[in-house]
Amino acid sequence: MGPLAGFTILDLTSVLMGPYGTQVLADMGADVIKVESPEGDIVRQIGPGRTPGMGGMFLNANRGKRSIALDLKKAEGRDTLLRLAKHANALVYNVRPQAMARLGLDYETLREINPALVYVGAFGYGQSGPYAAKPAYDDLIQGAATIPTLLAAAGDGTPRYVPVTIADRIVGLMLVNAIMGGLMHQSRTGVGQRIDVPMFESMTEFVLVDHLGGLTYDPPLDHGGYARLLSRYRRPYKTSDGYLCVLIYNDKHWRSFFEAIGQPHFLDQPRFANHAARTKHIDEIYEEIGHIFLTRTTAEWRDLLERADIPVMPMHTLETILEDPHLNAIDFFRTVDHPVEGRIRQMRVPSTWSVTQPEPAGPRTNARPAWPRHFARGRLLNRGNRTARRARSSSPGRAALTAALARIAAIQGGNRDGRTLFRGLFRGPGVQASADPDRHGDGQHHVQPADAQPAAAAYRRAFR
Numbered sequence: 001m002g003p004l005a006g007f008t009i010l011d012l013t014s015v016l017m018g019p020y021g022t023q024v025l026a027d028m029g030a031d032v033i034k035v036e037s038p039e040g041d042i043v044r045q046i047g048p049g050r051t052p053g054m055g056g057m058f059l060n061a062n063r064g065k066r067s068i069a070l071d072l073k074k075a076e077g078r079d080t081l082l083r084l085a086k087h088a089n090a091l092v093y094n095v096r097p098q099a100m101a102r103l104g105l106d107y108e109t110l111r112e113i114n115p116a117l118v119y120v121g122a123f124g125y126g127q128s129g130p131y132a133a134k135p136a137y138d139d140l141i142q143g144a145a146t147i148p149t150l151l152a153a154a155g156d157g158t159p160r161y162v163p164v165t166i167a168d169r170i171v172g173l174m175l176v177n178a179i180m181g182g183l184m185h186q187s188r189t190g191v192g193q194r195i196d197v198p199m200f201e202s203m204t205e206f207v208l209v210d211h212l213g214g215l216t217y218d219p220p221l222d223h224g225g226y227a228r229l230l231s232r233y234r235r236p237y238k239t240s241d242g243y244l245c246v247l248i249y250n251d252k253h254w255r256s257f258f259e260a261i262g263q264p265h266f267l268d269q270p271r272f273a274n275h276a277a278r279t280k281h282i283d284e285i286y287e288e289i290g291h292i293f294l295t296r297t298t299a300e301w302r303d304l305l306e307r308a309d310i311p312v313m314p315m316h317t318l319e320t321i322l323e324d325p326h327l328n329a330i331d332f333f334r335t336v337d338h339p340v341e342g343r344i345r346q347m348r349v350p351s352t353w354s355v356t357q358p359e360p361a362g363p364r365t366n367a368r369p370a371w372p373r374h375f376a377r378g379r380l381l382n383r384g385n386r387t388a389r390r391a392r393s394s395s396p397g398r399a400a401l402t403a404a405l406a407r408i409a410a411i412q413g414g415n416r417d418g419r420t421l422f423r424g425l426f427r428g429p430g431v432q433a434s435a436d437p438d439r440h441g442d443g444q445h446h447v448q449p450a451d452a453q454p455a456a457a458a459y460r461r462a463f464r
Contacts, residue, residue: 002029003356007183009033010084010091011065014041016138016165017199018094018122019061021172025179026064027349027358033088034067035081050341059344063360072103085110089186090118090179097121097196098133107194117192118182122175126198136199141167145203150211154230171202227279233286236315237293237301243315244298246305248289250275253310260308261292 007030011022014036026032034041040053041062049055070077082105085091091110093100100106100121107119124136139161142148147166148159178195186192210229214221228234236243248257251274258266266272271281278285293301298314305312316324322333322345331348338344349358 001356002358005029007089010035010088012093015043016061017168017172018092020169021175022092023061023063024176027360029358032065033084034062034065036067036069038069038071054341078104082113085117086113088117089183090120092120092179094122096123096133097127111192115192116186116190118179118186119192120175120179120182120195120197122171122197124198125200127196138165138167141199141203144200145207147207150230154232154234167199167203170206171197171199174202228282231282231286233283233290237290239293239298239301240296242298244301245313245315247311256308257310260304
């Protein structure tokens with residue numbers, strides 16, 4: 001059982017930033033309920049994939065979650081979401097706050113329903129500045145946070161974006177930190193709060209820790225930028241038969257390197273005297289070392305550098321990394337049987353824990369919600385059961401739930417049979433699925449496209 005077992009997270013996020021963050025929470029054992037529009041998350045369409053709506057990027061950012069499709073622009077969809085929010089620990093969204101307000105899902109509305117709710121938004125810009133209502137995407141935030149400018153300075157002068165959704169992922173991790181902090185406060189006090197995690201401010205802080213440099217001071221000491229990181233010669237070294245990633249960094253490394261290649265006299269030069277001197281001459285040093293690396297093969301350099309205890313790693317491709325001996329030894333890549341997609345490759349949680357090891361798996365269906373001890377747990381549970389009974393016996397309530405459950409998508413990630421039942425969907429604070437899991441080994445949940453045929457059958461079973 002992961003460290004967040006018992007916590008329920010309503011995940012209204014889409015694309016990559018929010019889903020990546022909430023997947024981390026799911027890996028830690030939280031019951032993450034992903035709420036998608038009837039059209040589904042747009043990332044479902046990014047291929048390649050075996051099934052429409054089930055692309056690899058979607059699979060790798062949404063494992064371990066449960067899913068329901070709701071049209072939040074309609075009263076039935078909104079009402080269903082509010083009932084879920086009544087018993088959730090946290091709600092996470094990544095549209096602009098103005099859009100949440102138009103839907104009637106602003107913090108003030110949700111707080112009336114659930115005062116303990118941790119209401120977390122991850123969007124483009126802080127709400128007290130002139131950019132507050134602007135849309136934002138990874139490319140825009142990379143540019144605004146100076147990343148293309150830095151890449152141009154370190155390269156051929158052409159601004160470029162990093163070929164990874166780095167802003168989405170970094171801010172996604174900051175989102176996790178914010179949610180965890182909010183849940184900690186909730187557990188101690190029984191009080192929820194609104195938390196905003198703006199992309200622009202978050203990435204600006206992240207980048208400028210390295211590059212604010214002399215601009216830290218008033219008046220400035222320079223124009224900013226960390227010279228070593230901006231050197232156009234900071235790149236994998238070309239050997240006589242390939243490339244190798246090496247970082248000769250501190251005094252010990254440089255001494256060991258020149259001794260290993262039989263050139264200890266280099267250390268007598270003032271530019272190698274200490275870290276400050278090397279940084280001042282970093283371009284010429286990296287260029288000169290680059291010529292030295294051309295004299296041996298990749299294998300010869302790896303052997304020499306490892307014996308000298310100098311940091312060295314191979315320069316992998318997207319295919320060779322799958323065969324890395326270290327990753328294979330720790331079983332980092334695991335092949336699992338997905339009921340819809342067949343055999344898929346999955347990555348393990350990188351961190352290791354001595355007691356509550358997170359796993360890329362869905363939540364335990366019998367996990368109880370982690371409500372603050374200040375709350376009357378029994379009263380909440382009973383109220384949830386009464387709500388469920390009323391919904392089953394009331395025609396309007398049944399109709400609203402029918403509209404929602406007819407769009408149920410069983411969440412992707414590991415080994416369920418895709419027939420996810422939501423018998424327990426409105427049975428109290430946990431919003432747990434007491435489904436007939438038909439597990440295949442690792443207890444994970446799967447997703448099907450929002451239009452999956454099993455949805456109608458799932459609805460019928462949910463009201464037995």
